[in-house]
Amino acid sequence: MRIALTRSGGFTGTRVRVELDTAGLPAGEEQRLRDLLAAAELKASRSPAVRDAFTYDLAIEDGGRLSTCRTDDSAMNDHTRELVDWLLEHAPRV
Amino acid sequence: MRRTNVICGFLPPYILRRLAEAGDEGQREVARATLDMSAHIRGERTALAAMAAMMAIATGEKRRTVYDAHNLRSLPGTRVRGEGDPRRGDAAVDEAYDGSGRTFDFFEKVLGRNSVDGRGLRLDSTVHFGVRFANAQWNGRQMIYGDGDGQLFNRFTKSLDVIAHELSHGVTQYTANLEYLDQSGALNEHFSDVFGILVKQYSLKQSAKKSDWLIGAELLSKRVRGVAVRSMKAPGSAYDDPILGRDPQPAHMKDFLHTDEDNGGVHTNSGIPNHAFYRAATLIGGNAWDTAGKVWYHALTRHLRADAQFRDCADATYESAGALFGPRSEPQAAVAEAWSAVGVPVSPGLREDVPRAMTATIDFPSGGAELPFLSTDEPRRA
Numbered sequence: 001m002r003i004a005l006t007r008s009g010g011f012t013g014t015r016v017r018v019e020l021d022t023a024g025l026p027a028g029e030e031q032r033l034r035d036l037l038a039a040a041e042l043k044a045s046r047s048p049a050v051r052d053a054f055t056y057d058l059a060i061e062d063g064g065r066l067s068t069c070r071t072d073d074s075a076m077n078d079h080t081r082e083l084v085d086w087l088l089e090h091a092p093r094v
Numbered sequence: 095m096r097r098t099n100v101i102c103g104f105l106p107p108y109i110l111r112r113l114a115e116a117g118d119e120g121q122r123e124v125a126r127a128t129l130d131m132s133a134h135i136r137g138e139r140t141a142l143a144a145m146a147a148m149m150a151i152a153t154g155e156k157r158r159t160v161y162d163a164h165n166l167r168s169l170p171g172t173r174v175r176g177e178g179d180p181r182r183g184d185a186a187v188d189e190a191y192d193g194s195g196r197t198f199d200f201f202e203k204v205l206g207r208n209s210v211d212g213r214g215l216r217l218d219s220t221v222h223f224g225v226r227f228a229n230a231q232w233n234g235r236q237m238i239y240g241d242g243d244g245q246l247f248n249r250f251t252k253s254l255d256v257i258a259h260e261l262s263h264g265v266t267q268y269t270a271n272l273e274y275l276d277q278s279g280a281l282n283e284h285f286s287d288v289f290g291i292l293v294k295q296y297s298l299k300q301s302a303k304k305s306d307w308l309i310g311a312e313l314l315s316k317r318v319r320g321v322a323v324r325s326m327k328a329p330g331s332a333y334d335d336p337i338l339g340r341d342p343q344p345a346h347m348k349d350f351l352h353t354d355e356d357n358g359g360v361h362t363n364s365g366i367p368n369h370a371f372y373r374a375a376t377l378i379g380g381n382a383w384d385t386a387g388k389v390w391y392h393a394l395t396r397h398l399r400a401d402a403q404f405r406d407c408a409d410a411t412y413e414s415a416g417a418l419f420g421p422r423s424e425p426q427a428a429v430a431e432a433w434s435a436v437g438v439p440v441s442p443g444l445r446e447d448v449p450r451a452m453t454a455t456i457d458f459p460s461g462g463a464e465l466p467f468l469s470t471d472e473p474r475r476a
């Protein structure tokens with residue numbers, strides 16, 4: 001599985017992108033990531049009234065299937081936030 | 095009927111109206127219900143509307159409240175400082191309080207606006223929001239500030255212009271309500287930076303020439319190679335850092351960034367109108383809040399529609415400069431020159447100094463009227 005996350009916008013308008021291939025991960029970490037993904041039940045959601053929110057773009061390629069999701073800082077649920085925070089901390093920046 | 099309703103029933107309508115707009119949540123609800131009821135019963139809707147209009151232009155009273163989220167994400171958090179309360183000794187709390195006060199004062203004294211909505215809206219701020227949250231937001235109702243990530247960014251209340259930027263998103267929401275996407279979104283960002291820098295200049299008593307024209311100068315940590323988050327004087331030059339990257343802002347339409355991230359690059363392409371504002375203000379000279387600032391505010395509140403593009407903003411500020419300082423005045427010429435310099439020229443049809451095919455302008459002592467020349471159109475009445 002490969003996963004990419006781009007965070008854009010926010011007051012500072014600075015862009016951060018991380019990418020991860022689970023092929024190189026210890027088994028425990030890959031399972032942790034899969035658990036986070038399953039819990040997040042990713043769905044696109046935006047909060048129209050918020051200004052200066054971070055925008056998050058997720059792309060996941062697993063077994064030849066690509067899924068993408070766009071959400072923002074205020075609209076995302078706690079599980080998605082956990083996933084995003086985990087990726088920003090563990091996945092290499094590109 | 096609840097007991098509070100009965101008590102409110104004895105209050106005169108103007109106090110009810112004030113409570114309905116500026117009271118705490120409970121007071122607002124009861125006051126609104128009572129106003130609706132009395133209007134219905136006594137048929138006083140017109141009288142109340144007239145009173146409301148008077149309240150809207152009356153000198154406002156600041157009603158600031160600062161909340162502490164204690165690094166959680168639930169809003170608004172614990173109330174820690176209200177209007178008139180002494181300093182808390184917590185920098186984020188006191189900066190949010192002082193900064194929203196300075197912004198309120200600026201809008202009232204310079205632009206004649208009573209708070210964010212023009213009707214004395216309460217100013218609520220939440221600080222210490224989230225964990226290592228390197229951001230500030232306006233969520234449609236209140237301001238939200240993070241503590242920074244402890245690496246690249248300091249706490250987001252540290253720059254007065256950032257606080258003014260967030261509050262000004264509220265002003266835009268209640269006026270042109272520019273759509274937060276692509277060019278209209280970049281204009282939304284632009285107006286927040288404009289009022290951000292004006293509040294900073296006004297509180298430093300700094301002329302357009304003296305200002306550094308930097309947004310978020312206090313936000314960057316010492317580790318970052320850079321001077322601020324954005325520069326209106328030289329967009330694209332605010333930082334160049336190994337981790338943060340390089341300031342991506344363009345200063346000219348030819349470098350407009352086409353992207354679907356950040357709502358179409360709203361925080362990037364704002365560099366173009368930002369630089370036009372800088373140019374107009376410095377060409378005119380003096381204090382920007384008295385000249386270009388008033389022109390831009392006039393354009394935002396009286397001309398621009400939600401779907402406005404850069405060209406519409408150029409035209410609106412040009413027309414506003416004409417309305418405030420006179421057609422063919424120096425400020426109006428400066429506005430036109432500024433927009434041309436960033437590659438967004440004012441529409442030729444509006445330019446007073448450009449000869450128009452088929453038309454000639456005849457000056458009348460009373461202010462001027464336009465008559466068609468070599469045209470069969472009916473003369474336009476002044």
Ligand SMILES: [Zn+2]
Pocket residue numbers: 011051052259263283286
């Ligand atoms: Zn903004």
